[in-house]
Amino acid sequence: MKFGDILQETYTALSANKIRSGLTVLGIVIGISSVIAMVSIGQGAQSSIQSSIQSLGSNLIEITPGAQGGPGSQVSSGRGTARSLTQGDADAIASQVTNIAAVASEVSGRYQITARGTNTNTSVDGVTSAYPQIRNIQIAEGSFITDQENTSLAKVAVLGPTARDDLFGVGAVGVVGQIIRIKNLEFTVIGITVSKGSSGFNNQDDMIYIPATSAEQYLAGNQYLSTIDVQATDASVMTQVQNDITDLLLTRHNISNPAQADFSVLNESTLLATANSITQTFTILLAAVAGISLIVGGIGIMNMMLTTVTERTREIGLRKAIGAKQGDISLQFLTEAVALTLVGGTIGIILGVAISLGVSYSGVIHTTVSWIAIVLAFGVSAIIGIIFGYYPARRAASLNPIEALRYE
């Protein structure tokens, strides 16, 4: 039997029962399209999380103080509360650790800010001049805090766009030069940053930057840093820089047991790896749910083929009587099953791509449709056709022609 004849037989058989064939195909369409849509949404989520982590700053290592109390104390106030990091530590890191591009100190706090009758409560970050380079901050208007302003304890402030909107109205212009009051002290606005968008739970635009020394002197009232940001020169040296910083600070803080360190060093690449593994887990979960619907679709195919074999028993008997071999019969039914899944697979791929494009277009998540997912979905649909079509086809082929011809 020639391949073209098999295709024609398949077309005739499937189009004889259009509604049934259509519904069976629908099962596969739903399965395949949801696999593609879910995988592409998962990958989109992954890359959006990745890029928002990278927007925190590239090759970033964050040093934060450990818990207050220190060795020997029974009471812990939680990580980040200890007063263990000083500007001296930051300078030592800058001068003694290799492969460092920049070091910035941060003294952060939350304060009530007022300006001409409006007020807001937001984060005030005392920073040094290297901060914009490390944290990917760009200045839209005016300038950022300089070393000179840090040395002179200048009362100057750079606003994030959200803080500017809250204090001076949405999109206000001419803010540079205005006065804001932090803890009732007057600060002059010298710059506005470019919007970075939010990352996770933090709005990186709702910020006010002032010189670190001014934050220590006027706001915090002590000489301790809340974070030291270090930018490594390259992603490949992150681990070395992280280890060197840990060793250096342990020595400086006279701690011999690393488990009792009064600070922690956070590496951005570990953060990325963690986030990636979380989104990957979710992608797998979503794809698994979609995969189950694909299997259900496959069972639908099998169900339909078994019904077809029973309905067409006499036809099978006749075909055998006029000389069809077992192979001819099983090939015919297998082709029908595979044709159903391939049609379903093709429509499913189109629908899946359309769904993920729709999700991208709606702006929720920028999805990524990968070719691998499409090729895989197509292959899987063909394999499902073969697997779920095999048993009905075998059953048709092994019918006894005498009984098949008598079948009522």
Place this chain on the structure above:
Amino acid sequence: MIEIKDITKTYGSGEMALQALKGVSFTINDGEFVAIMGPSGSGKSTLMHILGCLDIPTSGTYFLDGKDVSKMEDDELAEIRKDKIGFVFQSFNLLPRTTVLRNVMLPLIYAGVDEENREERASTSLLAAGLTKTHFSHLSNELSGGQIQRVAIARALVNDPSLILADEPTGNLDSKTGEIVLSTFQELNEKQGCTVVLITHEQHVAAHARRIITLRDGVILSDHRNRPGQTT
């Protein structure tokens, strides 16, 4: 040429065993028109299955055109059916919602005949079976019973078989269309030299044949020549 010798067929085994054929032998030469007669339970259906290579005998030999087909496997039997046997069934067994022409071409599809030859051979045998070109593109379920059975005859003819095996071909037809179908067989036998074996339980159907083999309880009761006459 058909030569069967001491054919037996037993269904089941042990005490439940049922012997449908108890040693049947005969020879049918090319160009004969034979009717196999007998009441139900006489073993004529079993014999037809064996003659049509749909089944194999429990013992005995069956030579079809000099080839022993009595011990063949399923796929080998399918091969023999494809090349040497044309079936005409009581219940027609045409593919529904399929054109007359395509129904007749079906055996050629399995025989691997290429497309141009298929159509030519199918129309030749349709014309030989007494149908006209106007019928070719009709769907099989649009025809009358007599026309359907003649399409089935054309399908049986299309492979130039050594043997046309008709199992109660008039069983589902009224007597008038039955006559037309039977005379079609006669015509094919006389004009084209086709070997026809007709299985029936009706005397007046068997009367169309030139030789009548009567079976009863699995053995041959009689085997005699017949001068076919019209029995209206």
